[in-house]
Amino acid sequence: RKEVEQDPGPFNVPEGATVAFNCTYSNSASQSFFWYRQDCRKEPKLLMSVYSSGNEDGRFTAQLNRASQYISLLIRDSKLSDSATYLCVVNKNNFNKFYFGSGTKLNVKP
Amino acid sequence: DAGITQSPRHKVTETGTPVTLRCHQTENHRYMYWYRQDPGHGLRLIHYSYGVKDTDKGEVSDGYSVSRSKTEDFLLTLESATSSQTSVYFCAISEGQLYGYTFGSGTRLTVV
Numbered sequence: 001r002k003e004v005e006q007d008p009g010p011f012n013v014p015e016g017a018t019v020a021f022n023c024t025y026s027n028s029a030s031q032s033f034f035w036y037r038q039d040c041r042k043e044p045k046l047l048m049s050v051y052s053s054g055n056e057d058g059r060f061t062a063q064l065n066r067a068s069q070y071i072s073l074l075i076r077d078s079k080l081s082d083s084a085t086y087l088c089v090v091n092k093n094n095f096n097k098f099y100f101g102s103g104t105k106l107n108v109k110p
Numbered sequence: 111d112a113g114i115t116q117s118p119r120h121k122v123t124e125t126g127t128p129v130t131l132r133c134h135q136t137e138n139h140r141y142m143y144w145y146r147q148d149p150g151h152g153l154r155l156i157h158y159s160y161g162v163k164d165t166d167k168g169e170v171s172d173g174y175s176v177s178r179s180k181t182e183d184f185l186l187t188l189e190s191a192t193s194s195q196t197s198v199y200f201c202a203i204s205e206g207q208l209y210g211y212t213f214g215s216g217t218r219l220t221v222v
Contacts, residue, residue, distance in 0.1 A: 031207065032207045032208055032210070034210045036210075042215075042216075043200055043213035043214060043215050043216050044153070044200075044211075044213050045213070046210050046211070046212070049208075049210065087152070087153070089210065089211075091207045096141045096158075096160065096204060096206055096207045097143075097155065097158060097168075098155075098207075098210070098211065100145075100152050100153040101152060102150070102151070102152035103152060
């Protein structure tokens with residue numbers, strides 16, 4: 001079983017739509033969770049951390065469900081510029097080593 | 111931008127030759143990492159470092175070695191390049207597990 005699993009998509013949505021991605025992780029001792037965004041042929045960039053109580057950054061909302069071992073990312077009012085691959089990242093136990101999901105591809109259409 | 115640079119950005123090399131990729135940071139972060147990214151596999155950890163001369167293997171370390179003689183530099187060496195090592199290589203730095211990573215721009219390596 002992979003440490004972190006994501007639906008690869010693609011998710012094809014119109015501008016203005018709300019879209020949500022989930023990511024499951026296998027290690028119940030994981031402590032740190034992040035969402036990264038990666039544009040084609042570019043490096044991944046940190047989108048947001050995921051906190052236990054959930055957190056919001058503009059149109060983006062991240063949630064953590066420890067009981068079911070998944071994190072989610074909600075994007076409201078999708079923009080064309082949101083088109084990218086979104087990577088779920090989870091640390092291993094209490095170490096400074098992280099596991100990446102394979103990514104979920106989002107295409108926002110006009 | 112965070113101070114992390116990778117060199118070279120692109121390289122084509124022949125099978126059997128040694129190759130060294132360089133990662134340089136100006137952030138004085140303790141942790142440095144080398145990943146490779148391939149279609150269908152996502153990002154996979156090759157080696158990482160938690161301080162000068164302190165390194166450890168990741169999940170795909172066979173055929174690779176690393177060195178960190180200074181805080182700012184982390185070198186990845188392919189001892190004898192093979193076609194299966196054709197990939198995009200990313201270096202990353204971190205202050206600690208609460209902060210996630212910052213990535214370099216990547217090195218596209220092609221082994222022919």
